[in-house]
Amino acid sequence: MNWQPLFLSLQIATIAMLVALVIGTGLALLLVWKKLPLPDVVAALISTPLVLPPTVLGYYLLTIMGPHSLIGRAYHWVTGDDIIFTFKAAVIAATIGSIPLVVGAVKVGLDAIEPNLLSAARTLGASPARVLATITLPLAAPGIIAGAMLAFARALGDYGMTQMVASSRFDGFGIHNESPASIFVIDELVALREEAARNMAIATTLLGIVLLVLANRLTRRLQHG
């Protein structure tokens, strides 16, 4: 069996999860900031990827990052490379779908923190940055872990946006000219190689279940200190 598509998907999902975790945690902190103007509008904008069809999001990505776009041309001018139909495009597509899930999970974690704990830290002389690092983020850890878990699962299973912006063979880390698992399955089916498609589908399913079980155990351990 060709394991390369699965490893490529794992690489994409891992990087997308990390990027979505950083951006999503930042956005969740923004949403719980009491002075945020138009919080409902900001929350709706952040959740938009959940309600739009993947093809619409893919269209926007193609428009924004395609070879004729400002960003695409600037990137090509600096690096001599394209964004679309590369590993980077697959990561971006997976990240955008994951961010709202991270924001939702982290916000639940942040909302569960007793406000007096933050006030207590401030009265004990902690700067806002120290309060964030030593109180807010550690106490929101179960929400952050849950967000990471959801982001990884979403990124591993992404098909629609990936199909729009990365439905080709490209290189990963130590992987050459390969498709991610979700694209590989459909390519093999279209090429009437059903056994390869079935094996990849089963391997992806098993991997997803194992990772979710591990993530659930980690979350429980964090919640019980």
Next chain:
Amino acid sequence: MADLVAKFAARRGEFTVDVDLRFPPGITCVMGRSGSGKSTVLSVLAGLATPERGTIVLGDEVWLDRGRKIDIPVHRRRLAYVFQGLALFPHMSALHNVTYGMHETPRAERASKAQALLDRVGVGHLAKRKPRTFSGGEAQRVALARALACAPKLVLLDEPFSALDRELRAQLTSLVRELAPELGVPVVHVTHSIAEARLLADRVVQLDGGKVIGEGKPDDVLDLGALE
């Protein structure tokens, strides 16, 4: 040995807390019915709430002057605040809770000083344990140790003993009474209990509807009428 002088007006819901207060070193009990403005006074003194107008001055340090746009942030006021719910950090041990605010102490000395403080308030054996394993009285003692550890210029106690039984309350009241003179700073203690105020207070401030209706020695003020 500086007095804290606070004169401010802070709007809270339907009424305005409008007070002119002086807190000398020693224990001042702030009393009043629920909604009389006691917690607002503490929040404003701590810098957790900003009044519409007013000044707060500790000795020669101006913490707040709305007219001159001075508002020293809470983390630079160097105060100790024991919240009603105590607000011990649940993910940290008792020792780590106490060392958290010890910015003035060299890093190498923090753990030993924190341990000495925990020993002093009678909970040295809890140093490595987390707050969820503490009884109510133990948690109160750790919260007191944490408050005292930062060498505060002002101590604020927001009904810290309200959830305790009579015996524990008496023990902790005498502990605060013992510690206050050593600190030599203003200690503002909010309480509903006349008995607690009689035991603790050097001075009493009585609030009603956001206004000061009595101020002075406990016997003088507490005779004004029933507070509970």
